[in-house]
Amino acid sequence: MFQDTAYCMVRQATVRIAWTELPIHDGQATLPDSPVPVCLDFGDACPVRRCPTFQVPRTVMACWVARAGLGAGRLLVRRDRCSACGKVAELQEIDAGALYCPACGNIATPAEKLPDVSNGTG
Ligand SMILES: [Zn+2]
Numbered sequence: 563m564f565q566d567t568a569y570c571m572v573r574q575a576t577v578r579i580a581w582t583e584l585p586i587h588d589g590q591a592t593l594p595d596s597p598v599p600v601c602l603d604f605g606d607a608c609p610v611r612r613c614p615t616f617q618v619p620r621t622v623m624a625c626w627v628a629r630a631g632l633g634a635g636r637l638l639v640r641r642d643r644c645s646a647c648g649k650v651a652e653l654q655e656i657d658a659g660a661l662y663c664p665a666c667g668n669i670a671t672p673a674e675k676l677p678d679v680s681n682g683t684g
Contacts, residue, residue: 571614577603582630605636621657628662645670
Protein backbone atom coordinates (compact mmCIF):
# COMPACT_ATOMS: atom_id res chain seq x y z
CA MET A 563 0.00 0.00 0.00
CA PHE A 564 1.49 3.28 -1.12
CA GLN A 565 0.98 6.06 1.38
CA ASP A 566 0.92 9.75 0.74
CA THR A 567 -0.44 12.95 2.18
CA ALA A 568 -2.80 15.55 0.83
CA TYR A 569 -4.15 18.86 1.98
CA CYS A 570 -7.77 18.71 3.07
CA MET A 571 -9.77 21.90 2.70
CA VAL A 572 -12.49 20.73 5.08
CA ARG A 573 -10.11 20.04 7.92
CA GLN A 574 -7.64 22.68 6.83
CA ALA A 575 -4.90 20.26 7.62
CA THR A 576 -2.76 17.64 5.98
CA VAL A 577 -4.40 14.23 5.90
CA ARG A 578 -2.88 10.84 5.29
CA ILE A 579 -4.01 8.93 2.27
CA ALA A 580 -3.28 5.45 1.02
CA TRP A 581 -3.46 4.12 -2.50
CA THR A 582 -5.13 0.79 -2.35
CA GLU A 583 -6.46 -1.78 -4.75
CA LEU A 584 -10.03 -2.64 -4.03
CA PRO A 585 -11.34 -6.15 -4.33
CA ILE A 586 -13.97 -6.28 -7.02
CA HIS A 587 -17.01 -8.35 -6.27
CA ASP A 588 -19.51 -9.56 -8.79
CA GLY A 589 -17.91 -7.48 -11.52
CA GLN A 590 -19.43 -4.29 -10.29
CA ALA A 591 -18.76 -1.72 -12.94
CA THR A 592 -19.09 1.21 -10.59
CA LEU A 593 -15.74 0.53 -8.98
CA PRO A 594 -12.47 1.49 -10.62
CA ASP A 595 -10.11 -1.40 -11.27
CA SER A 596 -7.06 0.73 -10.64
CA PRO A 597 -5.81 1.74 -7.19
CA VAL A 598 -7.92 4.37 -5.55
CA PRO A 599 -6.91 6.89 -2.92
CA VAL A 600 -8.39 6.26 0.47
CA CYS A 601 -8.33 8.93 3.12
CA LEU A 602 -6.93 7.51 6.34
CA ASP A 603 -8.33 10.44 8.29
CA PHE A 604 -11.84 9.88 7.04
CA GLY A 605 -14.46 9.88 9.76
CA ASP A 606 -16.83 11.94 11.80
CA ALA A 607 -14.78 15.04 11.20
CA CYS A 608 -15.86 15.08 7.57
CA PRO A 609 -19.24 16.84 7.76
CA VAL A 610 -19.47 17.28 4.02
CA ARG A 611 -21.48 15.70 1.29
CA ARG A 612 -18.54 15.73 -1.04
CA CYS A 613 -14.88 15.13 -0.31
CA PRO A 614 -13.00 18.11 -1.77
CA THR A 615 -9.67 16.34 -1.68
CA PHE A 616 -10.65 13.49 -3.97
CA GLN A 617 -13.65 15.09 -5.68
CA VAL A 618 -15.98 12.24 -4.83
CA PRO A 619 -19.18 12.10 -2.80
CA ARG A 620 -18.65 11.30 0.86
CA THR A 621 -20.55 8.06 0.33
CA VAL A 622 -18.09 6.92 -2.30
CA MET A 623 -15.14 7.61 -0.04
CA ALA A 624 -16.87 5.74 2.78
CA CYS A 625 -17.35 2.83 0.40
CA TRP A 626 -13.68 2.83 -0.60
CA VAL A 627 -12.59 3.01 3.04
CA ALA A 628 -14.79 0.06 3.88
CA ARG A 629 -13.75 -2.04 0.89
CA ALA A 630 -10.09 -1.38 1.58
CA GLY A 631 -10.62 -2.96 5.00
CA LEU A 632 -10.01 0.34 6.75
CA GLY A 633 -13.53 0.96 8.00
CA ALA A 634 -12.93 -0.05 11.60
CA GLY A 635 -12.67 3.09 13.71
CA ARG A 636 -13.62 5.29 10.78
CA LEU A 637 -17.12 4.16 9.98
CA LEU A 638 -20.06 3.59 12.24
CA VAL A 639 -20.35 -0.11 13.03
CA ARG A 640 -23.66 -1.83 13.49
CA ARG A 641 -23.96 -5.46 14.42
CA ASP A 642 -26.73 -6.60 12.14
CA ARG A 643 -27.72 -9.27 9.69
CA CYS A 644 -26.38 -8.77 6.21
CA SER A 645 -29.15 -8.79 3.64
CA ALA A 646 -26.75 -10.15 1.02
CA CYS A 647 -25.17 -13.17 2.73
CA GLY A 648 -27.49 -13.56 5.71
CA LYS A 649 -24.71 -13.59 8.28
CA VAL A 650 -24.68 -11.44 11.37
CA ALA A 651 -21.58 -9.31 11.10
CA GLU A 652 -20.10 -6.00 12.12
CA LEU A 653 -21.63 -4.03 9.31
CA GLN A 654 -20.03 -0.69 8.58
CA GLU A 655 -22.34 2.18 7.81
CA ILE A 656 -21.54 3.86 4.54
CA ASP A 657 -24.63 5.93 4.33
CA ALA A 658 -28.08 5.96 5.84
CA GLY A 659 -29.53 2.67 4.67
CA ALA A 660 -26.30 1.31 3.20
CA LEU A 661 -24.11 -1.03 5.21
CA TYR A 662 -20.88 -2.65 4.10
CA CYS A 663 -20.58 -6.31 5.06
CA PRO A 664 -16.96 -7.33 5.75
CA ALA A 665 -17.98 -10.99 5.58
CA CYS A 666 -19.08 -11.02 1.95
CA GLY A 667 -17.94 -7.63 0.72
CA ASN A 668 -21.36 -6.53 -0.40
CA ILE A 669 -23.22 -3.35 0.34
CA ALA A 670 -26.26 -4.47 2.26
CA THR A 671 -29.38 -2.71 3.34
CA PRO A 672 -30.83 -3.09 6.81
CA ALA A 673 -33.11 -6.08 7.10
CA GLU A 674 -36.09 -4.00 8.01
CA LYS A 675 -36.77 -0.49 9.03
CA LEU A 676 -38.50 -0.25 12.34
CA PRO A 677 -40.70 2.80 12.51
CA ASP A 678 -40.22 4.94 15.54
CA VAL A 679 -43.57 4.39 17.14
CA SER A 680 -44.32 5.54 20.62
CA ASN A 681 -46.83 3.08 21.94
CA GLY A 682 -48.33 5.28 24.57
CA THR A 683 -47.15 5.55 28.13
CA GLY A 684 -47.36 2.60 30.40
ZN1 LIG B 1 -22.72 -10.18 3.87
